[in-house]
Amino acid sequence: MGRVDVGFGSARRGGARGGGCENRAVAETVPRSDGLPERVETLVRAAWVLTVGPDGDVADGAVHVRDGEIVAVGGYDELRADLPDVPVVGDGTGLLIPGLVNAHTHLSEALTTGMGSELTLFEWGQRIVGPLGCVLTTGAAREGTVLRAVELLLTGVTTVNDMFVHSNRDDFASLGVVDGLVSTGLRGVVSFGAEDAYDPAAPWADVARIMDEQDDLAAAVRTAAARGAPVGFRYGVGTLLGQSDELLEAGVAACRARDWAVHTHLAEVREELVAASARWGRRTIPHALRLGMFERPLLAGHGVWVTEADVEILAGHGVAIAHNPVANMILGSGVCPVPRLRAAGVTVGIGTDGAASNDSQDMLQAVKMAALLAKVHAVDPAVLDAPTVLRMATLDGARALGLDHLAGSLEPGKRADLVLLQDTVCVSMLHDPCGQLVYGASPRAVRDVWVDGRRLVADHTCVVVDERDQIERVRPLARRLAIDSGLAAAGISRLAGPPDWAPRPPDRRRRWEEQVDPDE
Numbered sequence: 181m182g183r184v185d186v187g188f189g190s191a192r193r194g195g196a197r198g199g200g201c202e203n204r205a206v207a208e209t210v211p212r213s214d215g216l217p218e219r220v221e222t223l224v225r226a227a228w229v230l231t232v233g234p235d236g237d238v239a240d241g242a243v244h245v246r247d248g249e250i251v252a253v254g255g256y257d258e259l260r261a262d263l264p265d266v267p268v269v270g271d272g273t274g275l276l277i278p279g280l281v282n283a284h285t286h287l288s289e290a291l292t293t294g295m296g297s298e299l300t301l302f303e304w305g306q307r308i309v310g311p312l313g314c315v316l317t318t319g320a321a322r323e324g325t326v327l328r329a330v331e332l333l334l335t336g337v338t339t340v341n342d343m344f345v346h347s348n349r350d351d352f353a354s355l356g357v358v359d360g361l362v363s364t365g366l367r368g369v370v371s372f373g374a375e376d377a378y379d380p381a382a383p384w385a386d387v388a389r390i391m392d393e394q395d396d397l398a399a400a401v402r403t404a405a406a407r408g409a410p411v412g413f414r415y416g417v418g419t420l421l422g423q424s425d426e427l428l429e430a431g432v433a434a435c436r437a438r439d440w441a442v443h444t445h446l447a448e449v450r451e452e453l454v455a456a457s458a459r460w461g462r463r464t465i466p467h468a469l470r471l472g473m474f475e476r477p478l479l480a481g482h483g484v485w486v487t488e489a490d491v492e493i494l495a496g497h498g499v500a501i502a503h504n505p506v507a508n509m510i511l512g513s514g515v516c517p518v519p520r521l522r523a524a525g526v527t528v529g530i531g532t533d534g535a536a537s538n539d540s541q542d543m544l545q546a547v548k549m550a551a552l553l554a555k556v557h558a559v560d561p562a563v564l565d566a567p568t569v570l571r572m573a574t575l576d577g578a579r580a581l582g583l584d585h586l587a588g589s590l591e592p593g594k595r596a597d598l599v600l601l602q603d604t605v606c607v608s609m610l611h612d613p614c615g616q617l618v619y620g621a622s623p624r625a626v627r628d629v630w631v632d633g634r635r636l637v638a639d640h641t642c643v644v645v646d647e648r649d650q651i652e653r654v655r656p657l658a659r660r661l662a663i664d665s666g667l668a669a670a671g672i673s674r675l676a677g678p679p680d681w682a683p684r685p686p687d688r689r690r691r692w693e694e695q696v697d698p699d700e
């Protein structure tokens with residue numbers, strides 16, 4: 181089945197101020213979720229059902245799904261006896277788990293993987309993500325989201341927490357993520373990770389314009405959710421350092437007034453703390469506390485460079501952390517003290533981080549790396565066991581997003597977000613089912629995925645996106661981004677080939693020439 185065509189040609193353009201009529205315009209651009217697979221009453225069967233809930237691990241188990249909801253969890257034989265006519269998916273081998281929750285990513289990086297692998301975070305932000313952010317569009321956001329949805333689903337992800345980071349003054353590009361999520365059926369929380377402090381003279385460094393995009397993104401999510409799409413909104417703070425004091429204060433006021441939860445980054449690299457101390461006289465976590473950011477539910481990526489006092493603040497205010505082991509290792513950022521945070525009562529989920537700092541959206545890889553990094557850091561193989569890692573990647577991720585009443589475990593009453601792993605060598609022998617999942621499972625094992633009761637992956641194939649068509653669709657977009665951002669001319673991206681492209685608009689050319697020295 182092909183992907184639903186939702187026509188991003190009507191994408192909102194930025195620049196105008198918000199208001200009631202703006203919201204109506206947004207509503208017109210939000211696609212309907214019809215066209216996705218119907219919800220079919222099903223009994224899903226596996227050798228082991230790892231519920232991450234009160235039922236524990238069920239041998240030769242099954243989950244009964246009806247109208248998008250989990251109705252019952254138990255032994256296959258008992259459930260089957262009561263439901264002789266309900267279709268069964270699964271042959272009784274393999275594993276059935278709750279859908280994985282990718283607690284932190286950036287779909288703004290969907291088309292720009294694999295560059296700058298030898299750079300630190302600040303260098304990478306300045307040379308790669310900054311120039312790209314100037315030229316991202318709604319169309320690139322939507323098509324990139326659809327592309328990465330394939331990778332997310334085929335690695336067992338059913339919920340994704342996104343922060344779209346861009347600085348294109350002329351396009352409310354973050355709204356494209358809503359289109360992409362709705363058309364693929366993924367459960368998602370979206371945010372716009374605005375930054376205005378690094379180049380205060382730049383045209384996008386306009387607090388009113390940024391708050392307009394936040395309002396329009398929230399409105400697009402409300403409209404999509406009203407039509408049944410499993411999407412939510414958080415207020416995005418790219419980083420504290422990346423925002424002017426004016427924008428930080430405007431954001432806190434908006435979150436108070438509108439009851440918005442927050443998605444940001446905290447304590448990712450040591451340089452962040454040094455710069456924050458120089459700017460405000462305190463590190464980022466105490467500064468966020470002082471600003472009032474922790475009055476609202478807040479999920480922060482990383483939490484690597486935390487002091488005991490920081491941990492106390494996080495725990496005391498219910499701040500959740502998304503641990504991104506692969507991105508932390510690629511950028512050489514440091515090691516998140518997961519056991520210490522968990523012992524203090526901090527909820528810690530697992531994320532891939534953006535496709536450009538990872539450089540993929542393979543959640544199974546992030547799950548394995550979360551375990552391995554903790555072990556090698558502590559020189560202790562027992563420091564973070566497999567059931568704990570699975571819980572972090574499911575229930576704790578859902579809790580970090582305030583979604584644990586809906587997702588994160590296989591329990592009657594929750595929405596049917598399930599992943600069946602079957603048919604492959606890597607799940608063929610389950611001496612220890614959870615250990616095999618965390619350390620041995622690969623995307624090849626992901627056979628079926630349901631989100632909100634819709635079977636989006638069937639028999640190892642993503643049925644809501646034609647993967648080959650989507651790859652062809654995004655290739656010219658990725659090439660255009662490489663050219664317009666200047667990364668092709670700088671030799672950082674080799675995607676565009678020889679420089680035979682049309683000239684870029686002068687303001688964008690100036691921007692990337694400031695950022696990227698082609699002679700380097």
Ligand SMILES: [Zn+2]
Nearest residue numbers: 445481533534
């Ligand atoms: Zn991030």
